[in-house]
Amino acid sequence: MQDLKLKANDNRGMSQLEAGFDLLGWDEVTQGSVLPSFDGDASDIVNKKAEERTYSGFNSYTATVASWRVNKPVFNIDVCIDCQNCWVWCPDSSILSRDKQMLGIDYDHCKGCEVCVEVCPTNPKSLLMFNEHTDLEVALSEWPEKKKKEK
Amino acid sequence: MAEKFDLNDREVWDGNYAASQALRQAQVDVVVAYPITPSTPIVENYGAYVANGYIDGEFVMVESEHAAMSGCIGASAAGGRVSTATSSQGFALMAEVLYQASGMRLPIVLNVVNRALASPLNVRGDHSDMYLGRDAGWIQMGAFNAQEAYDLALCAFKVAENHSVRLPVMVHQDGFITSHTAQNVYPLMDDVAYDFIGDIVPVDDMLDFSRPVTYGAQTEEDWHFEHKARQHKAIMDSTGVIDNAFEEFEKLTGRKYNRVESYNMEDADVAIIALGTTVETAVVAAKRLRESEGVKAGVVAIRCFRPFPYEEVREALKNVKSIAVTDRSSPGGAMGAFFNEVSAAMYTSESRPLVTNFIYGLGGRDFSIDEAIRIFKEQQAHADAGHITTEIQQFSGLRGPHLGFFKTARS
Numbered sequence: 330m331q332d333l334k335l336k337a338n339d340n341r342g343m344s345q346l347e348a349g350f351d352l353l354g355w356d357e358v359t360q361g362s363v364l365p366s367f368d369g370d371a372s373d374i375v376n377k378k379a380e381e382r383t384y385s386g387f388n389s390y391t392a393t394v395a396s397w398r399v400n401k402p403v404f405n406i407d408v409c410i411d412c413q414n415c416w417v418w419c420p421d422s423s424i425l426s427r428d429k430q431m432l433g434i435d436y437d438h439c440k441g442c443e444v445c446v447e448v449c450p451t452n453p454k455s456l457l458m459f460n461e462h463t464d465l466e467v468a469l470s471e472w473p474e475k476k477k478k479e480k
Numbered sequence: 481m482a483e484k485f486d487l488n489d490r491e492v493w494d495g496n497y498a499a500s501q502a503l504r505q506a507q508v509d510v511v512v513a514y515p516i517t518p519s520t521p522i523v524e525n526y527g528a529y530v531a532n533g534y535i536d537g538e539f540v541m542v543e544s545e546h547a548a549m550s551g552c553i554g555a556s557a558a559g560g561r562v563s564t565a566t567s568s569q570g571f572a573l574m575a576e577v578l579y580q581a582s583g584m585r586l587p588i589v590l591n592v593v594n595r596a597l598a599s600p601l602n603v604r605g606d607h608s609d610m611y612l613g614r615d616a617g618w619i620q621m622g623a624f625n626a627q628e629a630y631d632l633a634l635c636a637f638k639v640a641e642n643h644s645v646r647l648p649v650m651v652h653q654d655g656f657i658t659s660h661t662a663q664n665v666y667p668l669m670d671d672v673a674y675d676f677i678g679d680i681v682p683v684d685d686m687l688d689f690s691r692p693v694t695y696g697a698q699t700e701e702d703w704h705f706e707h708k709a710r711q712h713k714a715i716m717d718s719t720g721v722i723d724n725a726f727e728e729f730e731k732l733t734g735r736k737y738n739r740v741e742s743y744n745m746e747d748a749d750v751a752i753i754a755l756g757t758t759v760e761t762a763v764v765a766a767k768r769l770r771e772s773e774g775v776k777a778g779v780v781a782i783r784c785f786r787p788f789p790y791e792e793v794r795e796a797l798k799n800v801k802s803i804a805v806t807d808r809s810s811p812g813g814a815m816g817a818f819f820n821e822v823s824a825a826m827y828t829s830e831s832r833p834l835v836t837n838f839i840y841g842l843g844g845r846d847f848s849i850d851e852a853i854r855i856f857k858e859q860q861a862h863a864d865a866g867h868i869t870t871e872i873q874q875f876s877g878l879r880g881p882h883l884g885f886f887k888t889a890r891s
Binding site: 352353354355356357358360361362363364365366367370371372374387 | 583584585586646683684689690691692693694695696697699702703705706707709710711713714
């Protein structure tokens with residue numbers, strides 16, 4: 330069974346993208362709407378794990394856009410071969426992987442585009458789309474069997 | 481290190497060559513270009529300077545002017561000193577990206593050799609491309625001859641890269657009349673010119689890996705307005721930096737520039753206010769008219785079209801009785817844009833002089849000294865009558881029946 334309380338998920342999706350709070354005046358906004366990605370010196374940021382990085386409030390890492398999604402991909406760890414194909418193709422960096430081991434989906438940033446399902450090479454697929462409100466256990470219990478080759 | 485370039489105290493340069501020498505002396509890091517007549521030699525010469533070792537920089541040839549300005553934005557955001565040149569249709573294709581450059585507060589210098597916009601296709605000079613850029617959030621400076629094209633290009637870098645400005649600057653010169661006419665130009669020596677501008681000190685540069693930044697963020701109704709207001713405040717506040725750059729340049733060269741230039745205005749009753757090469761024509765006309773008929777004619781010229789110098793225009797024209805505002809761009813169903821701005825400035829004066837509008841010189845049609853004299857005389861007639869005796873907008877130098885629009889309401 331996959332880990333639902335992923336360490337790499339800790340400081341994601343803390344804020345909603347919505348108006349009405351912390352809005353700055355014209356004299357306070359950044360020059361040229363240029364936004365720093367991190368607070369402080371980021372020289373060594375590439376060597377830090379996501380949950381250790383000092384993402385700035387401007388960074389989309391800390392904002393959740395989960396509400397944009399209608400269908401969600403569900404990951405089945407029992408079928409996955411850790412090929413990393415979904416990680417390569419995901420346009421929103423929403424495949425969580427560490428040391429080339431697939432951990433799960435970043436549901437705060439996944440838009441439900443289904444690309445990961447499309448590129449998954451296993452039989453049956455290790456990623457399948459389900460309605461946003463389907464429980465993980467229910468989704469996994471409905472997983473299809475391996476397809477036999479037609480003669 | 482770049483090679484030294486031998487220069488005489490006095491050179492014979494056309495406007496294009498003069499502008500390209502300014503790019504060389506500024507040691508521009510990157511020029512991204514899609515050359516177009518009549519501005520082609522500016523970027524062509526930059527490429528030659530790079531190839532021959534006179535600039536330690538990079539010339540990037542791209543597939544369109546849209547790509548040219550996009551490339552300039554990338555290089556400028558990376559932290560380089562960046563410039564390019566364009567005209568007319570190329571300027572129009574750049575238009576979308578011009579707004580990106582100013583919105584991101586990138587100090588790019590764009591040399592615009594003014595040329596008419598098609599259709600009909602035309603390579604000659606008028607100001608329709610310059611007008612197209614007037615709301616783009618760029619500082620716009622105007623040169624009236626080759627010397628000024630060189631001088632203002634140097635000043636443009638100094639203004640654009642100033643940290644309290646950080647806005648792109650266009651330096652305009654008239655297609656062919658300035659760009660292709662060889663004149664005496666007095667250049668600065670390389671070291672002097674470079675020291676005047678100084679090294680670029682980048683802001684939010686993308687090559688600073690200790691502080692990664694996002695350029696080109698999306699903002700909706702909750703943020704966009706504040707960013708645009710801050711940008712507008714910056715261009716409105718740039719006047720002091722422009723004035724300081726002009727003052728420093730005068731100390732170095734003895735050549736004094738003002739955001740609004742005045743000629744024979746001390747006692748003038750009538751005035752022509754103009755942009756570009758028309759200024760020198762009008763100045764000659766004013767002198768002749770003063771000598772031959774004693775008409776107190778003067779000329780006001782705009783050196784800095786954006787930010788528009790409302791106060792300086794009002795000050796320069798406050799004692800005049802009648803003003804002719806000359807627009808070298810087809811107004812497309814309105815009064816000339818320059819007329820509207822001068823009128824707005826004068827409406828807030830106590831004297832409220834008479835203001836009329838001339839559409840002239842489209843597609844490079846010559847604006848003669850005789851025509852300038854005729855316009856001065858017409859202003860004198862308005863002044864004597866105490867009201868505008870013609871239509872407010874008239875076409876000047878046009879074949880066919882007289883064309884004019886809009887009269888003063890007189891009950």
